[in-house]
Amino acid sequence: MIKAEPVIHVGVIEKKPEIRGAFPETHTVNGGGKVEGEFTVVRAGEGLLFSTKSGRQVTGKEFRAAGEGRFLLHGVTIGIQFHWERMEDESFQGHLRLVPDGEGITAINEIGLEDYLKSVISSEMSAESPPELLKAHAITSRSWLTAMLEQQLKLKNLQKAARSRESSEELIRWYDREDHALFNVCADDHCQRYQGVSKIVSAEAERAVEATRGVCLTYGDEICDARFSKACGGISEDFESAWDNVSVPYLHSISDSEEEFSPVHGEENALAWIKGRPEAYCNTSDPEILKKILPSFDQETSDFFRWQVPYKQSDLSDLIRKKSGVDFGPILDLIPIQRGPSGRIVRLRIVGSKKTLVVGKELEIRKWLSPSHLYSSAFVVSKSGGQIPESFTLHGAGWGHGVGLCQIGAAVMATRGRKAEEILLHYFRGAEVRKVY
Secondary structure: OOOOEEEEEEEEEEEEEEEEEEEEEEEEEEEOOOOEEEEEEEEEOHHHHEEEOOOOOEEEEEEEEOOOOOOEEEEEEEEOOOOOOOEEEEEEEEEEEEEOOOOEEEEEEEEEEHHHHHHHHHOOOOOOOOHHHHHHHHHHHHHHHHHHHHHHHHOOOOOOOOOEOOOEEEEEOOOOOOOOOOOOOOOOOOOOOOOOOOOOHHHHHHHHHHHHHOOOEEEEOOEEOOOOOOOOOOOOOHHHHHHHOOOOOOHHHOOOOOOOOOOHHHHHHHHHHOOOOOOOOOOOOOOOHHHOOOOOHHHHHHOOEEEEEEEEEEHHHHHHHHHHHHOOOEEEEEEEEEEEEEOOOOEEEEEOOOOOEEEEEEHHHHHHOOOOOOOOOOOOEEEEEEEEEEEEEEEEEOOOEOOOOOHHHHHHHHHHHOOOOHHHHHHHHOOOOEEEO
């Protein structure tokens, strides 16, 4: 188990042909030359060309800039492939590393874990969130990251496990944090949101991280792989519904409520559950609560608990062809054939006039059925029209994979006076809260 605060490597920009930024204060590049002000980095053969606004140029296999001050990167994409995707200029502390990556360049921020977390907590939740929520999130995020670092050390010299099963009848694929080769974690929702320090790190987030320094969720002698998503929809999901077919004891489905809900089994139950609005913690539309807990761009999404997405036949068939690379022809039906206990579809049969295929797991389904990502795979389908439907409507529940901590549910618990440890042990059953460094 990790016994001291690690330095982590965060991928901020990946595989871009050009990276632009600035050093407001003097930095040292590759242990030698001093640089300050605006800079541009492009590929130069197998290496890189580093140019400053003053006209200085340096070539190298890669660059590492170190200094006490912050550095700025222009055009950082956040919310990649999600419905809130946008570009921003962001400032970071720590060191900057620029490396060739395929035909492009990747920018990596080297930073201590605790300073990294201060930005993560501010990026994931609003600074106005209740302090106990911020503490709970700090412990969850720290646990996830340290567990991942330990797993990376174990797998360093081992072949990665397969994350897909493909045949002429089925495509089952999932994605996980080990998918990054040049750094530990990315700066986006694939891992954890990390949007630098220029405008969002709050005093509240700093206090939450400092108050919980080195504290993690543990299970037995291991740090918990503590997952989280925005809104579970009333029931959280099992780990194996989203990732590998492994049962993780503290990542089993639970009711996001003081009341115990029955797991969603069968299409009749799924219809009743998703069309209903149970009294769950994450079932809130109170604008004052949402304003306090969600960052500004998350507040653009208000229908996270129960939602609808309509498609015309031509739009749906074109979308699925574009996202899957398979020409199904007109879509005749979308048939859930396996659901998890939260109602999230794990395997979906897509029936077209030319092709029928089963797709999974939950994220791949969400990718195929939305121009960005569908809110979740917990949905039921209604059709209108004849043998070839004219339209489809997806009626859905929740936002994200639903495994582990439900961010909006945890926030509501905190507004009702629950302490951080109570919140954590509600979502991660059987786990303990311990200081590991």
